[in-house]
Amino acid sequence: MVQSVSRMLRFTIRNDDGWAPLREDLDYIRKFLTIHYYRNGRDVSARLDIDPAAMDVPVMKLSIQPYIENATKYVRSPNMTVDQIKLTLKVSLQENHLEVDIQDTGTGMPPDVLRRIRQLIAEQGESKDPYFRSHTGVRNTFRRLFLVYGSEAKVVESEPGEGTRFRFRIPAGRPDG
Template identity: 30%
Template sequence: YLTKDAGRLQRVIFTVCGISFIGMAFIGYIVARLSGRKMKRIVWLVRSFQEGNFQKRIRFSGNDEFVHIADAFNVMAANIQGLINSVYVQGIQKKQAELEALQAQINPHFLYNTLSTISSLANLGETAKVTEMVQGLSRFYRLTLNQGNVFTPLENELMQVETYLDIQRVKYAGAFSVHFDVDPELLQVQVMKLILQPFVENTFKHAWFGESIAIVIKGKRQGDNLELKVIDNGIGMRPETVQRLLIGPSQSGGYGVKNVDERIKLRYGDKYGIRIASIYGGGTTVQIVLPVSPGELPAME
C-alpha cells in the first residue's frame, strides 16, 4: 500500500514539474520575444543616429528599463537636433550676410566711375552723351536691383552686359568690339546676377592696351552645368597675378575675380566658381561654372 502511494505521488510530482517547466519556458519565450523586439527598436534608433537622422523617436508602454532607455534616447535626439538646427540656421544667416556684404561692394563701384564720367562730359557740354549715359545707367541699375531677387535669367544678365557696353560706347566710340556666342536654349536658365559684367569691366580697366580690344562672351552647356566665358585679346596676366586674384582677399571699395568667386562658392559650394587662363601678352579667358537645375537645361541629343 505504501509503495503504491509512493509511485502515485512520484507520478504527480513529475507531472507537476513537467507542466511547470513548460509553463516557465513559455513565459520565458514570451518575455524574451518582447524584450528582443524592444532591443531591436533601440538598436534601429541608434543606427539612425549614426546615419545622422535625429528625427526618429520610439515609445514603449510600461515602466521597465527599456522604457527608461527609450526616453533617454528621445531626449538626447531632441537636444542634438536642436543644436544642429541652431548651427544650420546660424550658418545660413552667416552666408546670407556674407552674400549681402559682397553684393554691396559691387553696386557703388560702377556708379562712382560712371557718375565721374557723366560729370566730365557735362563740364565739356556733351549733353547728348550725358543723356545717353544717364539712361544707360538707369537701365543698368534696374537690372541690378532685379526686384530684390538674387537670381535672374541668363538673358537679363547678358542684357545688363549690353547696357554696360552701351555706356562704354559713349566713352570709347568704336574702339572695341564685342561678340556674343550663347546657346539660345540657355537664355532662360536662372543664374546669379552680376557675374558677367564685372569681368567685362575688368577688361576695360586692366586688359586694354593699344588702340582697340575685342571681347567674346560665350555660354554653353557642360554636362549638368552652365559654362560661361569672357574672352579678350588684351594684355593678359602672368601666372602669379592669376593666382593672386583667385586666392587673394577681396579689395575694399571695389570688386573683382575673388568677389564674384566668393559669391558663387557661398551659394553653390566650392566645386563651382571662377577659373582663369591667361597668357601675358596674349589675352585672358575667364570661365564661370554654375550648377543648373535639370529642368532648366535642354535635353541632350
C-alpha cells in the same frame, strides 16, 4: 546713355532675390558695353556666343558682368590699337551646368596678379591678401560665386600672354531649387 543707366539700375534693385534669366543678365552686359562706348568714344569689339538653350536659365544677377568690366578696364596696352582688342563671351548649357567663357585679346595679367587670383580661387574668395583691399571688385566677384554656388562653382583661368581668359562652370538654376 541715360536710358541704359536707368534700365541697369532698375534691373539691379528690383525685388527678385538676386536672380534673373540669363537673357536679362546679357541685356545688362549689352547696356554696360553701350555706356562704355559713350564714356570712351569707342566700341569694344565684343562677340556674344550664347547657346539658345541657356537663355532662360536663372543665374545670379551680375555674375558675368564684372568679368566683362575687368576685361574692358585692363585689356589695353599703349602698343595696341582699338582694332586689336576683342572680347568674347561664350555661354553654353552642358547637361545641368552653364559653362561661361570670357576671353579678351589684351595684354594678359602680370604674373604677380595671376598668382594672387589663383590663390583667391584656391581660398574660394576668402583671401586676406592686402592686394584685394584696393581690388575689392575682383575679390567680391569670386566670393559671390563661391557663396552662392559653393563647391559647385568651378573656376578655371588661363595663363597670361595672349590676353586673359576666365572660365567658370555653375549649376543651371538656383541652388535652392
